[in-house]
Amino acid sequence: MRTLINCVDLRALHAFVTVCETRSMTKAARVLGVTQSAVSQLIASLEREQGVSLFDRDFRPVRPNAAGRILFEQAGGLLEHAQTVTHKVRSAARTGVANLRIGCVDSFAASVGPHLVARLAERAQELSMWSGLTPILSEQLVNRELDLAICTEATLDPSRVALRPLFSEPFVAVVPKSWHETHRDQAFYQVLRDLPLLRYTGRSVIGQQVERFVTHMNYYAPRRYEFDDTDPLLSLVASGFGCAITTPMCLWQSRVHLADIAVVPLRLTQLGYRHFFILTRRAEWPDIAEAVAHESASIVREVIGPSLAAALPGLPIKTFDSYTTGLECA
Missing domain, CATH: 3.40.190.10 (Periplasmic binding protein-like II)
Structure with a gap:
């Protein structure tokens, strides 16, 4: 059965299932929106791939033989799985990424993190945000446990990890x-x-x-x-x-x-100053890193900055303005 699953043509399998369900090549062609000749060719191709005949052609209406019945019993799961995979791939193409794992230092996760998750919700099917110390997050990124890390120090090998300055405080x-x-x-x-x-x-x-x-x-x-x-x-x-x-x-x-x-x-x-960086593995997630950088700077400038200014008027104005607009990184 492993050989059958590995080799089966999904288009031909879909045609086969439709013929079994409608018990007619003509009706199957109508359901699939193709010609009867196209259905016959798909069935013939499937039989060649499997090396067996799948229908008892001595009977009308058409019906599957013993091998065909085994295939029909298994086909539903195969087609359902294929449809699920296709849906996930297309959804990921529309939203940018299927599963995104972000690691952040604790202060970033607790302040910017909730706002960032909300703004990235449309870009990812599933999003996980972890918090921790910079050395641990860096190691998790290298070990592919994270897709993107937001850290306050950048000491990883630049040939393996891409670094993008985010902002400074x-x-x-x-x-x-x-x-x-x-x-x-x-x-x-x-x-x-x-x-x-x-x-x-x-x-x-x-x-x-x-x-x-x-x-x-x-x-x-x-x-x-x-x-x-x-x-x-x-x-x-x-x-x-x-x-x-x-x-x-x-x-x-x-x-x-x-x-x-x-x-x-x-x-x-x-x-x-403490500097924040976005770290990704080389040639991976450039668009997402760009989105995270843009949204993070916006959150600091529009949400956290004004709230801190109201709560702590003693912060030096010049320093505070530099912080909220983003300083150059070392």
Whole structure:
């Protein structure tokens, strides 16, 4: 039966099933919209491929013989499967992709992610969005577990992975709002004399990037408290426990705490920005990557930017404008 399934001509099989159902070559031709001669040729071709006769031609109306009955019993499933495959292929051609697996760093997934899924819904039959750390997402992309990854560092082999700059955001310092009300004019190096610096762990890319910036700016702060996630870090800032260096995207990710924190301006240098990139395997998904880049920039500019501006008026205007319109990437 494996040989039969591998070799069968689906057009001829469809004609065969129609003849069996109508019990007439003439009626089958009418149903299929072809000539009776065309139906006869398809049946003859099918019989040659299988090496057996499929009809008992001594009887009228025509009826399948033993081999024909076996084929008729199996044909329905074959044709249904073929129709399903065709439908999926055509749908994918119309929408751009059948199944799309996107991996994002946590802050992007929690802020831009829901809006991005809604905007990509018409382009994919099925869409999955995973979140995680940049090194894990990069590995999943290379291993073909993801089709596209949105990361904040690009260290993969450029011969295997295509990189597209997405946008950049500045580092910002945050302090308890209650503390800020009585220390409004202090620079961040002065803040560190009064409040402990709450850090991201060094195993995260943002933790490594913030640490490079702190070292570059000569901000002295003992290493005492570290967190994998933005939410506990901002929760402690909001409660008055300490201060932190984070980014606008991370702030929006944990926006439940925004009412209880305030922003302290930082003097930004080239190391004072976190850059987002879209990573794809070489020569794969260029149109989808273009769509994701366009929609992500639009979401940051039209949705997240204005919402953050309203919630945190202390963000420096120039820096904030650069962030929402997209900075050049390193």
